[in-house]
Amino acid sequence: MSTPDPRRAILDAALLVLSRDGESAFTVRSIAREAGCSTTGVYTWFGGKAGLVDAIFIEGFESFDAALRPAYGSTDPAESGRTYRRWALENRTHFLVMFGRAVPDVRPGDAALARGYESFQRLVDHVRAVRPDLDEAGAFDWAYHVNATVHGYVLTELTGMSTAPDRAEELYELGLARTLAPLLA
Amino acid sequence: MSTPDPRRAILDAALLVLSRDGESAFTVRSIAREAGCSTTGVYTWFGGKAGLVDAIFIEGFESFDAALRPAYGSTDPAESGRTYRRWALENRTHFLVMFGRAVPDVRPGDAALARGYESFQRLVDHVRAVRPDLDEAGAFDWAYHVNATVHGYVLTELTGMSTAPDRAEELYELGLARTLAPLLA
DNA sequence: GTTATCCAGTAACATTGTTACGTGGCCGAG
DNA sequence: CTCGGCCACGTAACAATGTTACTGGATAAC
Numbered sequence: 359m360s361t362p363d364p365r366r367a368i369l370d371a372a373l374l375v376l377s378r379d380g381e382s383a384f385t386v387r388s389i390a391r392e393a394g395c396s397t398t399g400v401y402t403w404f405g406g407k408a409g410l411v412d413a414i415f416i417e418g419f420e421s422f423d424a425a426l427r428p429a430y431g432s433t434d435p436a437e438s439g440r441t442y443r444r445w446a447l448e449n450r451t452h453f454l455v456m457f458g459r460a461v462p463d464v465r466p467g468d469a470a471l472a473r474g475y476e477s478f479q480r481l482v483d484h485v486r487a488v489r490p491d492l493d494e495a496g497a498f499d500w501a502y503h504v505n506a507t508v509h510g511y512v513l514t515e516l517t518g519m520s521t522a523p524d525r526a527e528e529l530y531e532l533g534l535a536r537t538l539a540p541l542l543a
Numbered sequence: 544m545s546t547p548d549p550r551r552a553i554l555d556a557a558l559l560v561l562s563r564d565g566e567s568a569f570t571v572r573s574i575a576r577e578a579g580c581s582t583t584g585v586y587t588w589f590g591g592k593a594g595l596v597d598a599i600f601i602e603g604f605e606s607f608d609a610a611l612r613p614a615y616g617s618t619d620p621a622e623s624g625r626t627y628r629r630w631a632l633e634n635r636t637h638f639l640v641m642f643g644r645a646v647p648d649v650r651p652g653d654a655a656l657a658r659g660y661e662s663f664q665r666l667v668d669h670v671r672a673v674r675p676d677l678d679e680a681g682a683f684d685w686a687y688h689v690n691a692t693v694h695g696y697v698l699t700e701l702t703g704m705s706t707a708p709d710r711a712e713e714l715y716e717l718g719l720a721r722t723l724a725p726l727l728a
Numbered sequence: 729g730t731t732a733t734c735c736a737g738t739a740a741c742a743t744t745g746t747t748a749c750g751t752g753g754c755c756g757a758g
Numbered sequence: 759c760t761c762g763g764c765c766a767c768g769t770a771a772c773a774a775t776g777t778t779a780c781t782g783g784a785t786a787a788c
Contacts, residue, residue, distance in 0.1 A: 364735095385774080385775065385776085386775080386776060386777085387774085387775075387776090395736075395737090396736060396737045396738080397737085397776085397777085398735085398736065398737065398738090398777095398778085399735085399736070399737090401776095401777075401778085402734090402735060402736075406776075406777075407776065407777090457704070458644070459643070459644040459702075465703070466704075471704070474704065474706075475706055478706050498707070499714060499717060502706065502707065502714050502718075503714075503717070503718045503721055505695075505699075506692065506695040506696040506699050506718060507691065507692045507695055507718075507722075508695070509695040509698070509699060510690075510691040510692055510693070510694040510695020510696070510698065511691040511695070513694070513695065513698065514690075514691050514694060517644075518650070519642070519651075519656070519659065521659075521660055521663050521687065522683070522687065529684060529687050529688075532684060532688070533687075533688045533691060533692075536688055536722075536725055537692075537721075537722070539725060540721055540724060540725065549766090570743080570744065570745085571744080571745060571746085572743085572744080572745090580767080580768090581767060581768045581769080582745090582746085582768090583746095583747085583766085583767065583768065583769090584766085584767070584768090586745095586746075586747080587765090587766060587767075588766095591745075591746075592745065592746090
């Protein structure tokens with residue numbers, strides 16, 4: 359391994375293999391081959407396949423939060439919803455690893471789940487900023503609702519189970535409006 | 544295999560193994576052992592592991608439709624939403640195979656997807672019954688919206704990614720009300 | 729110079745989905 | 759009754775998977 363950062367090299371190789379060759383090709387051996395190291399490298403740096411997926415999970419949430427930060431500052435509350443879907447489309451590999459169970463037999467570990475809760479809390483804060491009259495509990499419930507809804511939309515689309523794949527964007531925009539209208543009323 | 548219906552025996556064995564031992568134990572060998580036949584039996588009757596999952600998928604939609612039939616006749620539109628979640632909780636194994644990608648490396652085949660579309664069409668019809676003023680396209684969009692939303696809620700809960708697992712039912716009921724209010728207004 | 733620590737690689741392990749091959753039993757034709 | 763074909767079954771093998779000893783070598787500390 360010539361790269362100075364072996365973790366980075368293996369992570370990049372894993373994402374490349376997954377997006378290029380599909381989930382069935384996401385094997386320790388092919389990732390190691392792509393990264394230019396031996397299979398044991400994955401175990402040295404990530405403790406195994408599950409640890410590698412956890413790292414992708416956490417990295418995904420970092421990227422996700424960074425993408426959402428400007429949207430949370432926008433005056434249009436629908437902007438954050440749009441950003442959610444846009445990020446998922448642009449980072450399909452990360453998204454499907456995180457929420458679509460793209461890697462067989464690997465569930466998010468505790469660290470990954472905790473990182474997810476952190477991202478969710480940002481959404482709760484955002485709801486409070488949009489609706490200062492809500493208390494923390496009220497904002498939590500609305501954040502949960504909005505999150506579940508956009509999650510359902512995007513997951514349906516990205517896992518190929520949509521009944522109208524070619525109208526995904528239009529339907530999403532409509533759903534966003536219907537979901538947010540009562541919150542903003 | 545002493546059972547007169549080998550397909551039924553293998554299907555039951557598969558569901559039992561998955562619910563009892565978890566998805567990592569969902570192997571052709573252990574299913575065959577549970578069913579009391581050899582591994583090749585699964586290939587004789589289902590063409591392989593993917594065919595077996597497809598059969599579970601289709602059977603799941605049959606059961607799902609049967610559960611929803613009375614709810615579609617109810618005067619309370621929220622009843623169908625409640626039934627969706629109740630069915631998912633009571634048939635967790637079927638649900639996770641169908642939507643939660645419980646079985647690694649197996650996506651629903653064309654027959655399974657077609658069966659899913661059929662179930663979705665029942666929801667569209669139900670929306671039209673509740674709101675006769677909508678045309679087919681308008682009902683489709685609302686059905687898509689309601690389906691994506693409840694799907695997001697239940698999937699979040701059943702895959703263990705909820706930020707408030709102990710309040711799942713309460714939050715679901717609230718989300719149902721918020722989603723259906725604009726439809727019924 | 730000696731020693732200890734850490735990382736990489738080879739090779740093996742058990743287990744997976746799948747398939748080639750041989751066997752046996754049932755059922756209809758003669 | 760006998761024969762023949764067909765269908766399902768099981769054994770055993772195949773390649774590929776995640777994982778783990780074991781070994782070797784480089785590097786830093788003393």
